[in-house]
Amino acid sequence: MQLTVDGRKIDAVAGQTVLEAARAAGIYIPALCYHPKTGKAGRCRACVVEIEGMRGLKEACAQEVRDGMVVHTDTDRVQQTRRLVVDLLLAEGHHNCISCQANGTCELQEMAYRIGVERPAFLIETEPAPLDVSSEGIVREADKCIQCGRCVLACQNHVVNEVLAFGYRGSHAAVVCDDDRPMGESSCVLCGECVQVCPVGALVLKQPREAKVRPSETVATKVTCPFCGVGCQIDLHTKDNRYVFAMAHEGQWLKQPNRGSLCVKGRFGLDFIDAPDRLRTPLVRKDGELVEASWDEALDLVAAGLKQAKDKYGPDSVGFFTSAKVTNEENYALGRLARAVIGTNNIDHCARL
Ligand code: SF4
Ligand code: SF4
Ligand code: SF4
Ligand code: FES
Structure with missing residues (x-):
């Protein structure tokens, strides 16, 4: 089917949302709570568009395409609503992009930039929340959380680790780990899925922070x-x-x-x-000491040792262990070496880790 977005005809398939069809065609519609892995959440209203024949603004992440649909993503009403979304989100948190690890990859920053929001229109005084650095690999900064819910859906439904949830009510609502423990003391298994889907700098990996390298670099x-x-x-x-x-x-x-x-x-x-x-080069033992050698030298030594064992004690004196950590092709090649070259079936594979 076809729909028209901002005067441009684009192809779409039944079941797609307006957001998915527009994105597939390279048309930018911001979306802060929707993520392809977690689906629509209907929390942020960043994705609103106007659709001819429908009253009010519609959420592009929730609206399924229909043949002949005419969509406008850039009208004054759309831009005003998006601006309000950004203004409120910026005002509610402590957003200092200059020192934020997400600077350059943040979806809220991208949206503010595209709309032209330079500073929040509202000032809401809030107590700064402490940084949670208790996890081995993840830093949580609640002041940058826009409560999009992606991390909760990802942890609950996508990886089914069921650590994150929304806790408390009203203006105290927040994403919590288990019964509101520091992440490092919770049942988090450090899969990092929540970081993967977080659109802002509220959940970030520790490694770039420790290396002082922003992901955008x-x-x-x-x-x-x-x-x-x-x-x-x-x-x-x-x-x-x-x-x-x-x-x-x-x-x-x-x-x-x-x-x-x-x-x-x-x-x-x-x-x-x-x-x-x-280890970056093979080591061979010479006079009782391991010394660096070329690959040719090391492989010749192994081949000579295998031949010597086979000639002296027979093919079954040799055994091979291969691994799940190498490719199928490498495992196949070792099987051929064992069976066809050495002549033994003594080959095993550790599929465990
Ligand atoms: S989370 Fe985004 S908007 Fe907030 S400070 Fe970081 S880069 Fe800026
Ligand atoms: S890293 Fe922890 S909190 Fe995040 S999705 Fe994985 S289990 Fe859940
Ligand atoms: S931590 Fe990130 S993903 Fe989770 S609700 Fe806050 S902004 Fe959204
Ligand atoms: S992305 Fe559509 S409501 Fe949040």
Whole structure:
């Protein structure tokens, strides 16, 4: 089917929302509570649009497309409502973009910039909330929380860890861990899914903060997680070719084996990449000491040792252990080496970690 957005005809499929169809066509509609993984939440009204034939402003994240629909995303009414949304959110929190880790990646900042909001229109005096740095890997800054609910939905429904929820009422409403404990003392398993979906700087990873590198300064490279056989797709964020942090790759997330999520190992366990004691060349023993060697020298030594054992004690004197941490192709190649070259079936695979 087709709809018209700001005078432009775009294609859409039944079941899509106006927001999804517009985004697929490269048209910007802000959305603070909607995230593809957590779905529509209807909390923020950042995504309002005008639709011809419908009364009032409609939430693009909740409105399903219909053939022939005519949508306006940039009228005065739309812009005024969005401005009010941004004004109230900025006024309710303590937003100092200059020192915020999310500067440059924050969706509220992006929305304010596009609308042209330079400072909040309202001043609401609130007591600053303490920073929660109790978690090993995540920093929570309640003063920057816009209560979009993405983290709650992600923790409850997407990764089903059921740690985060909304607590308290009215102006005291806040996202809490368990029965309002510091995150580091809660049942959080450090999957980082809440950080992945948070649109602002309210939930951030500790690693960039400790490295004094904002995420916006890093370069993301898509890699496969080296920790197990699932093959999760990771965006490895580096600066000056040094590892800073990891996020799940979200492009075409439904087609990724990890569906845009990571476990604690993929999210926080990759700092070995730049570990100073990491082995970068093979070591061979000479006169009782391990010394650096070339790959040719090391592989020749292993081949000679295997041949010697096979010739002297027979093929079954040799055994191979392979791993879930290498690729299927590498496991297949080792199987061929064991069975076809050495002539033994002594090969096992640890699918566990
Ligand atoms: S959360 Fe966003 S808007 Fe708030 S201070 Fe950080 S960058 Fe600025
Ligand atoms: S890191 Fe994972 S388990 Fe912990 S609060 Fe966030 S989503 Fe929930
Ligand atoms: S912590 Fe982030 S994701 Fe969670 S409600 Fe606040 S702004 Fe939204
Ligand atoms: S993104 Fe549509 S209401 Fe929040």
